Amino acid sequence: MPTAPPAYKIVNSRLVLTAGFGGLLLLMAFAGFDGIQALQQIQTANDSIREEFLLRTRVLERIRADVYVSGTYVRDYLLERESGKAQGHQYSLRETRSDMDAALQQYRALLNAEESRPFQVLTQELGAYWGVLEPALRWTAAQRQRDGYTFLRDEVFPRRTSMLGIADQIGAINESQLKAGRLKVEETFRQSRRRLTITIGLTIALGLLLAAFSTRHILRLENETAERYREISGARAELKLLSARLVAAQENERRSISRELHDEVGQALTGVLVEMANLSTLIREKDTDRVAAKADEIKKLVENSISVVRNMALLLRPSMLDDLGLVPALQWQAREVSKRSGIWVKVSAEQVSEELPEEHKTCIYRIVQEALHNIVQHAAARHVSVTVRQEPGRLLLAIQDDGKGFQPQQERGMGLVGIEERVSYLGGKFEVDSAPGRGATLNVMLPLAEAA
Template sequence: MPEQPPATEPRRSLGRHWRGLLLGLGAALVSALLVSSHWQATASLGALRQLQLQAERTGRLDSLLIQLVDAESGVRGYLLSGERAYLEPYLNSLATLDYTLEDIRQDLAPTPEDQNALAQIRGLVVLKKRLLADAVNRGQLGPEGSADRAAEGRRYMNDLRKAVTEYKGRILARGQRSFDASIAHVEATRWVVAILAGGALVLLVLLFTMGQRQLRLRERIADLLRRENRWLDELVQERTAELSELASYLTRTRETEQARLARELHDELGALLTAARMDTAWLVRKLDPDALAPHRERFDRLLETLDQGISLKRRIIDDLQPPLLRELGLVVALRSLAEDFAERSGAELHLDLPEGDLPLSAEGALALYRIAQEALTNIRRHAGARTVTVALSCKDEAVQLRIEDDGTGFVPARVGRRHYGLAGMRHRMQMFSGVCEIDSRPGAGTRIRARLPLVVESASVS
């Protein structure tokens, strides 16, 4: 590669200097924007919390008045009717008034004004409770002094309402001042954010101008990049082949490990669950009916739980290593898998399977079964399909599996790299020189076609 003339070095150094300066300025502006936005959000949240706290405090004051009114109404009903059922609101209010007063005390600011207000409210509540208790103990209003007592009760209640109203007014005024301060902070922050955003826009224009200059520089090194890309392509192909071999090895290892886990679950966990169920059933039979009766429901629930555990164990084993595939072949296993899917999802199922089994090796049959399993799982979880078709055929020296649905569909090109299920389908076919095609559109369902050549598949297994 030819060397650059020495005269261009100062120009490059100057360009790097300005580029670094602009980037540093941009980072500072972005940081300032983030800090300002955080400050604005914090101020807004603080205002909202103050409003919420203010509403809770005034609500507790209102609750105090309501409890006293309920107590007074209950006592009045009792005195007029003589029935103790009317005292229930009074008794309930007595049980909650002290808690409400304690909540109000915790809300107080440590100022003499608020402390005096609480002392006044507490004293009026005590006087009101004493007056109501005296009326209940008498059992009636009494012919003497009833008017004076009624006037005294009204005076206590009016004083209490006045004290509560004044205290609520101070709370509301204090909250309004805090809210106004928060609004002022938010307004100031908004202007700061606007100024910073304008500076960021100017910086973007400068960066765009410098970017245009960089484009011309990139054209001068395009030849070097092309040569480098050719070398990288060869390296990528080599690494891709290695990764493909590794993925094939991992797939086979996973199937082997799943088979081992299935055997251990069947031998160990299955034996434990079966023994536990047999012992429980034996206890139910041997216990005296009178002794068993109080615990019958628990024993029945235990037996039901053990049955569910055995069924769950069987379903897990079937997912890890489908026994029908191993014992009866691919056609029977696909039929069972599809029917189980239809039963669990409620979708209408159309099966097009051959009568007899196909000339497939165990690995080839397992690959097609796993593709069908993954496809039906995706349909049940994501597609919301009403109709599903599962077809298997053998023609042109190849086995073809087709799965279609009328669900929501998707755009295959937009599927993220973390959707390993679809990639796993394709790789399972690539292991046997087969092809897995996925065709889908939003609102038009999904069609999956897997084609496994019999000759290549048999040679690969051999």
């Protein structure tokens, strides 16, 4: 009979496939999310570094421009002869200093560790620069005309050049910071690429494993399907053969019943009719002695006919199976077989309930009947043991003989096939243990519904 694959195998395969494809989707989602997050992180870091660099550069350029412009205003102030215009240059110079102070304060908030020392030097130089300029801003026109050029040459221009050099150093440090930021962004990108490569590798590996598992599972399903098809085809062929055998057995049984009725009952009844005619003649002749003898002969013929009909009825469906139960019916059958064949048949029953279902009683009775018939016909046995035992939830039957044995896998006749079909119909199990020279044992297990 075709067998379905175990449920746990189907559940395990579904769990593995679900977990595998779920893990694959999670890995793909993680790779996408991590890639997007890494790109956003790189973009944010790059924008931050760029904006910070541009801001620092603008502030530093502002300081540098103020230093350069301040020198120009000092020059114009010192070389201007008209007092009004000199005051205008002085005002512009003070505005430039205010702007420079504001720029220095802004840049101080943007300082990093590497720029703190050069910025401190720049601040000190600017303080000294403005400290040198402060007395010159109170000079008279004559003082400016007399000492202005010398002051510009010896004090202003050298200090301005020095401060511009310091500003250039700070600018170089700022550019190095930009380069360091770019290197950091590149390192972040490499790390993200490494993580993405690992994730893609894991995804590919898991995908290959799933593909291999799915392929193996599909091939196994194909093999199981092919096996089921072969089993079904074999079962159909066996069913056709069984149907043909059943029809043949039915025809043989009908032929046997017909022969029994014709040869035994028909001839007996014919004999009764003949003897009844003879009895009628004797009655008319008033031969009292011969009438009594003839009546006895007719009685014996009728009794024999009744016995034949009773035996036929018992073979078809023993009334004692319904009236007395399974065990007495089996014991009667054992006695009848022993009478006909001379084989000693023993029936043992252990805790067999009289409330067994009808189909179970009929099944056990017919199996014992068929087994004893086969033993008589083929086994050449001297002793047969029939054991019926009821256990919780099942009914067990064992039939053992000491005959010549056979090979069950190769010699499966109509009787064994019929027994197997009866057992399978009730959801039971059937097996035959035999080998040439060591007898045979037939075991049957029928499930029973648990009592409420």
